[in-house]
Amino acid sequence: AQSVAQPEDQVNVAEGNPLTVKCTYSVSGNPYLFWYVQYPNRGLQFLLKYITGDNLVKGSYGFEAEFNKSQTSFHLKKPSALVSDSALYFCAVRPDRGSTLGRLYFGRGTQLTVWP
Amino acid sequence: DVKVTQSSRYLVKRTGEKVFLECVQDMDHENMFWYRQDPGLGLRLIYFSYDVKMKEKGDIPEGYSVSREKKERFSLILESASTNQTSMYLCASSLALRVTREGYTFGSGTRLTVV
Numbered sequence: 001a002q003s004v005a006q007p008e009d010q011v012n013v014a015e016g017n018p019l020t021v022k023c024t025y026s027v028s029g030n031p032y033l034f035w036y037v038q039y040p041n042r043g044l045q046f047l048l049k050y051i052t053g054d055n056l057v058k059g060s061y062g063f064e065a066e067f068n069k070s071q072t073s074f075h076l077k078k079p080s081a082l083v084s085d086s087a088l089y090f091c092a093v094r095p096d097r098g099s100t101l102g103r104l105y106f107g108r109g110t111q112l113t114v115w116p
Numbered sequence: 117d118v119k120v121t122q123s124s125r126y127l128v129k130r131t132g133e134k135v136f137l138e139c140v141q142d143m144d145h146e147n148m149f150w151y152r153q154d155p156g157l158g159l160r161l162i163y164f165s166y167d168v169k170m171k172e173k174g175d176i177p178e179g180y181s182v183s184r185e186k187k188e189r190f191s192l193i194l195e196s197a198s199t200n201q202t203s204m205y206l207c208a209s210s211l212a213l214r215v216t217r218e219g220y221t222f223g224s225g226t227r228l229t230v231v
Contacts, residue, residue: 009156034219043120043206043222051217090159092219103149104220108158 002027004093006107013081014115021076021110023091033074034092034104035065044090050074061085081114088112119143120223122207128229135194137226139207146212148190149220150174150182153204165190166212197230204228 003026013019025031032051036044048059055067065076074091088111092104123138139148149164151174161174163182171182179201183191190209194201204227208220 032217032219036219036222041125041225041227043122043224044208044220046219046221049217049219094219103161103164106159108156 002093002095002105004091004105004107006091006110008110009108010111010113012113012115015083016080019078019081019085019112019114021089021112023074023076023107024072025074025091025093026072027093027095029095029097032094032096033065033067035059035063035074035076036090036092038088038090038109047076083114083116086112086114120207120209120221122205122223122226124226125224126227128231129197131198131230133197135197135228137192137194137205137207137228139190139192139223140188141209141221142188143209143221144187145209145221146187147210148184149208150180150190150192151206151208152176153206153225159206162192199230202228202230
């Protein structure tokens with residue numbers, strides 16, 4: 001079965017400090033991994049994805065994520081947080097094969113709050 | 117840019133009403149999805165469609181139905197709205213899942229309140 005875990009419901013960080021939002025996954029085959037961000041009363045916006053290749057992927061708004069196959073993790077990071085980064089973040093995975101028609105499986109989300 | 121448009125941002129309906137939520141995408145995507153989002157529960161898939169007139173149940177289809185008569189439009193129907201269907205509803209679309217390495221594009225959401 002495919003699944004995604006975001007172990008922290010909330011992450012709080014001071015502006016200017018580095019931030020990490022954690023994600024681990026379980027999937028049959030190789031994973032395609034995604035991060036989305038949601039601002040209040042809005043839909044989800046794509047941030048970045050890992051398909052293959054370099055384990056460190058860079059995305060929008062200065063975010064990056066590191067794929068770690070042995071730990072089945074795909075943590076979202078940013079070197080210096082901004083107050084405007086405060087939002088709800090979702091990790092998602094889909095397998096590169098199988099009978100699930102490639103649907104995305106989402107974590108429950110992590111609320112990031114950046115304090116000024 | 118791919119646009120996924122949901123017809124209403126906010127909707128208030130009465131218990132027992134039949135409710136239609138509309139979603140339109142303009143990039144010729146094969147696949148369309150309906151999710152509901154509730155605090156602490158994340159996104160839960162209600163229904164999805166990978167072609168016109170085709171539909172597949174997601175994880176929580178009870179109390180819902182869908183219609184896809186045209187490629188660009190995917191409608192979610194609440195046959196008889198109940199208060200436990202008060203939620204944020206998100207529509208998404210994507211290219212054919214067997215060939216794409218892309219994720220989904222989401223609409224802005226419809227916040228439905230059933231009173």
